[in-house]
Amino acid sequence: MKAAFILLFSLIGTGALASDIYTFKNLEGNIMLSNRQPDEKKFTEIKKIKIDDSAYENWRYSCSKDRFNGQKSCSLNKAHSDVMVSIFGGRHSVYIGRNHFPRTQSAIKIDDNSPIYGYEGSSNTPQKVIEQMKKGKVAYTRYKEWPYEYNQDGETDLTGFAEKYDEMLEEYKKL
Structure with a gap:
């Protein structure tokens, strides 16, 4: 057994x-x-x-507070997804993919909106991405993964994202 x-x-x-x-x-x-x-x-x-x-299909968040300096952080992601949204020290970030090929561009496109670009997975305008994700249905991602220098494309269902994002914000405030 x-x-x-x-x-x-x-x-x-x-x-x-x-x-x-x-x-x-x-x-x-x-x-x-x-x-x-x-x-x-x-x-x-x-x-x-x-x-x-x-x-495994739902959005999940994790929050913590550093015991030494009191720094708060939370991250929200979905299993088998290339998208992670984080708050660290009051600053929001959106991260796409993993193991990025050095000095390459990454992008996220929510529904039919214009792509939003970043550098090695980090979005240049995380607040814009988050607002679109809260209203959107699907996030399309593109990045280049090491050691290959060709596009890695992904697709993430945004169902439940807005609710979990709001829950994560509340948890962050409580820390």
Whole structure:
């Protein structure tokens, strides 16, 4: 059972999310876990486990206060997304992507608005981006990731962003 739990955790933790995990027994009596149903007839399904992966699809924030200097910070992001919004020392920032190719431009485009550019992932006008994200439906991102110098394009659903952003601001004020 311990091995099955570790494997189940591995399937969830590595991004191989599915809405179901299937437990099978083969002809020799060995049990296996899979995130999809095998086509072969030599497996007998024992149990289907429903996974609530909605937590991976929602916006989440994290806040902290430095114990030494009292500096407050919060960040808001969505799993498997290239967009992060932060407040650090009262200043807002919007960060796109990761492991940027040195000295390259990055961009975010909310719905049909004009692209907003930045440098190595940091937006030049974070307040403008945040206001568009609060009203928008989809954020399109583009940056260049090291060691490749070609575009990495992403798309993030903005459903729930405005509410979580406001919650994060309230939490920041309480710190």
